[in-house]
Amino acid sequence: MPNHQNNGNMRIGYYVCHCGHNIANQVDVEALAAYISKLPGVAVSRSYKYMCSDPGQELIQQDIKDHGLNRIVVASCSPLLHEQTFRKAVEKGGLNPYFFQMVNIRENVSWVHEDRKEATQKAMDLSRAAVHRVFFHKELEKKYVKINPDALVVGGGIAGIHAALTLANSGKKVYLVEKEPTIGGHMAQFDKTFPTLDCAACILTPKMSAVKSHPNITLWTYSEVTNVSGYVGNYIVQVKRKPRYIDEKLCVGCLACIDECVYKEGKYADEFNMGLSKRKPIYMSFPQATPKVVVIDPETCIQFKSGKCKQTCIESCDRGAIDLSQKETNEEVNVGTIILSTGYRTFDAHRVPFYGYGKYPNVYTSLEVERLINASGPTGGELILRDGSHPKTVGIIHCVGSRDRNTNRWCSRTCCMYSLKLAHLLKEHSGAEVYNFYIDIRAAGKAYEEFYDKVLEENVHFIRGRVAEVIDWAANPAEEGKLIIRAEDTMIGTVRRIPVDMVVLAVGMEPREDAQAVRKMFNISCSTEGFFLERHPKLAPVDTFTDGVFIAGACQGPKDIPDSVAQAGAAAAQAMMLVDTGEVELEPNTAFITEEHCSGCKSCIPLCPFHAILFNDTSKKAYINEALCKGCGTCVAACPSGSIQQNMFDDAEILAEINGLLAIDNSEFYEKEAIHVG
């Protein structure tokens, strides 16, 4: 065996876990244990039904005592699952917890191989590699860092609001950063909420004001996070505060300035009302906007465009709150934990042109309809179409931009329920006949199916089939002046034409356009569809792969209000858990630079994804901030002079593992290299 630094006292304990039948069915565990027992340095080699159980762990501890073991190898499941368990067991047995190596023969072997003989061979190879490796394991120290109790919440929709309030109510200081001039998010745009038909504003605005008035919450609207550095417990966050040209401290939201603006009527598309109404250059998104502070849009304000406005708004403000010279400012805050609740965007209906959005004025998206039927919406809640008419028939098309191979494959989860809600509300507002075109009705929430039943009883029509197109080409006099929805009715097996006055497209939920940029800034991952990726889909749904960064709400995937709120609470609880622990244990697998070896070539510095490598201008050498290092190994591989080493992954350990895996004996290798061809 090559390169063994066995100064006569290497005593390895090897344990192979049956994992019930999970491993034992596919791997001959007895043969495996017998094989490993013959390797150099191995003092004990056993198999056991459940190594992670208490008796399994005690077995290790007893063997350490009885046989004087000084290295432990366990072949079982993924280290993600039980590495900590076994390290603790090894530590309890009196050994340094890093004199341990885990071999994954479940996910990597028994679950993925069908041939028992080959699976057993692979398990032997992997175990042999680990046995070779532990010879070179070193004693390492655990390290801890303190957690800053303050938290950052990014995104002030319902998820961010709930997370911020939960943290603030438990006494933590929270910075809530929202990019729009007001918090509230999409929920503030909704009319009523399914299945209870609570008015969205009625249940949301009290929480919005609670955020504004909470002594523990610093609310920064019209602001964006521009940079994040640091590490769990100690993040440094830069926040850009865009100028709203209004002094937030002075404005009381009396709206006199809006009335006095030189524009007598609104002229520019109102974002909050989805462009269904017009606003002035000085505006407030909606009456309950929080903070209750107006904002000036420099893109449309005459003074900003030409400098030749009478500035009647400034005169009208008796508090002198308007300040056109306001500049962008930057804030820097230190926080220990971060919750991302940046939400979603709705599917752009222009991407399915056959449904006529943008072509026929009476085709609406669901979010537009939410505004249209809202009492504080552009029509005061009266259902008046773009052409001024009142619809007598309405068609709601489900799954627009969802469950569709051409656009988005996922189910957006909320559209069935909000379509049922809109069907109910539209009927209630206008008495119109309402048709729902659906693939399946997914009503799998508490009281959702009951709501579906209720809407069915209200004589809303349901046609099961995907809509082919929306056209205005009348085939008979009854269709004149109508929009015709052509769809297959799979219940009766025929293609139908339904003439309607109004079409509602139930658009799906998508990752925000800046999701990738945000992901990079906070150093987390996205799933293939672009939503933020949770650490584990079942067991760590609000954690991310970056410690101290949590996700909540629809930025993680399509979600309705109850689920968003539940996740926000969970994320807040996870953050609090970290804060209340006070400190966090760092993995010791960090990299370090030996100063006398470093040539100061700076090759490593730009490569570190965590900005952990710095240049010492006095010694002209690089050094690594250990607390920032995540042990990714990038710099270790890239250091051109091999002057960066990484704990638990130094060359000796890795090469021993490779040699063990390939069963290479170096001396023999060089002989073979020298074979000559005559």
Added chain:
Amino acid sequence: MPEKPKVAFYWCASCGGCEESVVDLAEDILMVAEAVDIVFWPVAMDFKKSDVVAMPDRSIVATFINGAIRTSEQEEMARLIRKKSQFIIAYGSCAHMGGIPSLANQFSREQILNYVYHEAPTVQNSERTRPMLELGRNGTRVTLPEFRNTVRKLDQVIDVDYYLPGCAPTPKLLKEAVLALLSGNLPPIGTVLAPDVALCDECPRKETKPEDIAYTEFKRPHQVVTDESTCFLAQGMICMGPATRGGCEAVCTKGNMPCTGCFGPTSRCIDQGAKILSSICSAVSATNEIDMEKVLTTIPDPVGTFYRYGLAGSLLRKKIGSEK
């Protein structure tokens, strides 16, 4: 008068520059000649193999062997000298790491002979003659050394005690090595007799390397007017400095040429080429494969660039049974 320590020099597969570098000692060579007894130095003095065979084993204190091992003769002589010497010093890049000759390891013996004796445009060989190991004619028998399939560095053939790196080693390092040998103040066996820090440490251009380098293309020295004081990497030229042991006192970068890596890697690296590759390629600004390909095509000869002196000892072609 006590007997002076015996020293020898030998030359295997190399260009001869290493032999010249001994003469580069200038006046100091007199000091060396004064202190030692040179018992074998085919390039400068008349000795025969039989003289060496006749020497008692380990009677030479130190032999400096330059050049890689390609032929059976070189191997035979290396083994013979090993037997006669207390210390073997691999002298220069070829003995140390395989050097330029080992770039031929990209090709098989057959490919090389075929090109050299048949396909090269300057060759006229209608009878398709190839060198033979042995030829008997008119009662005489002549032999040629065997041309082996691979070029090996010296320590792949015999045990080597110390290494003097460089193409060629600098007089300063040679002088220090000789003085160390004479004084008996020797480092552990296997040491490379040069500093163990990369070249950047002593390069006068070090200060000018930015922290946030990102390569969009690579240029070769003949394609641009090189700035005389800025880091070559910052100018978009491949410089092996970060992956190469210092000790040459930055002769090339001071002469306005990038480092080509002749001193080899530091003791902490297994493969110099792989190291500089992973370092440089991680800083290529392109983020997708097509753009990366574009940047990398500006390095027309990657093996000759990154493994110029180290192919014999590198991880490349290290597959057992790859000899074809």
